[in-house]
Amino acid sequence: MYLSKRVIPLIFILILFSCSNDEGPDFVAVPPRDFAEVEAEDAAELIEYLQTHFYNYEDFDNPPAGFDFRIVLDTIAGDNADKTPLIDQVSSETRSIQSGEFFLDEDVTIDHTFYYLNARPGGGPSPSVADSVFIRYKGSLLTGESFDASENFGVWFDLAQLQGPQQGARGVSEATPFFKSGTDFIENPDGTVTVEGYGVGLMFMPSGLGFFNVPQGIVPAYSPLIFQVDLFAVNPTDHDRDGIPSIQEDLDGDGYLYNDNTDEEAERATGQLIRFSNFLDPDDDQDGTPTREEIILDEEGNLISTPDSDGDGIPDYLDPDTN
Numbered sequence: 001m002y003l004s005k006r007v008i009p010l011i012f013i014l015i016l017f018s019c020s021n022d023e024g025p026d027f028v029a030v031p032p033r034d035f036a037e038v039e040a041e042d043a044a045e046l047i048e049y050l051q052t053h054f055y056n057y058e059d060f061d062n063p064p065a066g067f068d069f070r071i072v073l074d075t076i077a078g079d080n081a082d083k084t085p086l087i088d089q090v091s092s093e094t095r096s097i098q099s100g101e102f103f104l105d106e107d108v109t110i111d112h113t114f115y116y117l118n119a120r121p122g123g124g125p126s127p128s129v130a131d132s133v134f135i136r137y138k139g140s141l142l143t144g145e146s147f148d149a150s151e152n153f154g155v156w157f158d159l160a161q162l163q164g165p166q167q168g169a170r171g172v173s174e175a176t177p178f179f180k181s182g183t184d185f186i187e188n189p190d191g192t193v194t195v196e197g198y199g200v201g202l203m204f205m206p207s208g209l210g211f212f213n214v215p216q217g218i219v220p221a222y223s224p225l226i227f228q229v230d231l232f233a234v235n236p237t238d239h240d241r242d243g244i245p246s247i248q249e250d251l252d253g254d255g256y257l258y259n260d261n262t263d264e265e266a267e268r269a270t271g272q273l274i275r276f277s278n279f280l281d282p283d284d285d286q287d288g289t290p291t292r293e294e295i296i297l298d299e300e301g302n303l304i305s306t307p308d309s310d311g312d313g314i315p316d317y318l319d320p321d322t323n
Contacts, residue, residue, distance in 0.1 A: 032213040033222065035099045039110050042206030042224045049142050049224075050087035050115065050204065052076055057084065060119050060200075069200050071119055071228050073144065090115040090202075095174055095209065095255075102212045114171050114205040122180030122199025127234040129173050129255055130160045130246035130279065133181070134233040139169070140226045147219050154195075154232050160239060160246060160257055160279065171205030172227055174255070179231045199231040242282045242291035243303055244317070249279040251318075262318050287320040294322070 056072040063069070076083050094113045099106050127133050134156050138149040163173040182198030203226070207213075210225045219225075237246045251260045260278045261267075263286035267275040278284045284291045294317035296304045306315035309322045316322040 032102065032104050035102075035104060035106060035108055035208070036110050038212070038222050039112055039206055039208055042208065042222070043113060045142060045224050046113075046115065046204055046206060047087070050090060051085050053086050054080065054083040055086065055089075055117070055119065055202065057089065057119070069120055069230075071200065071202060073226075086115075086117065086202075086204075090117045090204070091178070092116075093174065093178075095170075097170075097208045101170075102208075102214075110208065112206050112208045114175055114203060114209055116175045116178050116204070117202040118179060118199065119202065120198075120200035122231055123183040123197035124181035124199075125234050126177050126180050127159060127231075128177055128236075128247040129163055130239075130250070130257055131237050132156055132158050132235040133176060133231060134235075135176070136230040136232070137172075138228045140228075141219065142224055142226065145218065147217055154230070156235075158237070160237065163256065164258055169205065169210045169225060169227070171203060171209030171225065172229075174209065175201075175203035175205070175227075176229060176231065179229065181231045181234045185233075195232045199229075201229050201231070203227045203229065239279050240276075240282045240291075242284070242317075243295050243297050243301065244278075244284075244291060244306075245303065246279040248303070249277075249284075251278065263320070266320070285318050285320040287322070291317040 052075060053073055054076055055074075059067055059072075060069070074080060074083075076085055092113050092115045094111050096109050097112050099108045099110070134154045136150050136152075136154045138146055138151055140146045157172075159173040159176060162168040163170050179199040179201045182195035184196040186194040186196065188194055204224065205227075206224050207222045210223065211219060211221070213221045215221050238244065239246045246257065249260060250257055251262070257279050258277050261275060261281070262278055262284050263281070264275055266286045282290050282292070295306050295315075298304055306317060308315050308319075310319070312319065312321075
């Protein structure tokens with residue numbers, strides 16, 4: 001599924017073109033396009049789409065009998081000329097994206113804006129970007145063509161994994177926390193589960209929060225994306241099981257988990273090829289004492305406190321001078 005895992009990143013897109021009968025095929029390596037230029041084009045495309053399309057908001061405002069709470073998108077034209085455009089109903093957020101996340105030669109950071117819409121507010125909790133979620137989703141291009149879906153069932157996704165470099169559509173991780181999950185879970189006689197009061201939403205993202213220059217099946221490079229999401233359930237996570245909830249390992253509070261690595265210099269010094277962000281590292285300061293032994297947990301494993309033995313303002317689990 002395109003949402004959950006990306007193919008191995010391609011540094012260049014290889015394009016095959018003419019060759020003679022007595023010569024092998026010639027390839028031309030096409031470097032990725034300028035990061036800022038693509039963002040500007042995507043932003044304009046998204047705005048135009050939101051200005052010229054609507055969703056079946058009237059059904060959500062006054063649900064007819066048997067309504068399935070599925071979002072239907074359409075163009076504002078003809079009989080639908082008086083519909084309220086999406087641009088008047090969505091909210092927006094901006095995230096700073098580094099070109100290095102796509103292994104680009106240029107070293108720039110560009111702001112990318114995504115849009116989201118709560119068609120049906122859920123009654124349960126919202127996830128963080130570090131949590132796992134049980135969702136039903138549909139991914140499509142601005143043309144309306146669907147490229148991936150779990151329309152008739154829910155699947156679990158790790159939002160932190162989606163947020164990771166080259167792992168998936170990061171915009172899904174960034175937008176899902178603005179929705180709320182369901183409330184009541186009813187076990188049916190056939191073994192299935194019915195969720196009541198779940199959130200239903202839309203998210204619109206530029207390619208810099210999607211797959212950027214790497215084609216994914218029918219998804220061309222540099223494609224803005226649309227995801228429809230039904231958020232059923234949330235599972236708070238502690239990926240490395242060190243006792244610190246993953247979201248609390250976002251030390252700089254920027255909502256991005258992969259740039260927080262307390263012991264990166266020590267990992268480099270020891271020649272460690274793979275360096276682990278704190279939320280994936282069971283010994284965050286690489287002092288030989290597991291993080292779990294440098295904090296205080298209750299009997300159920302919930303974090304109570306993070307002692308600072310030497311009083312230097314750095315908790316023991318992040319301070320290699322204490323163990």
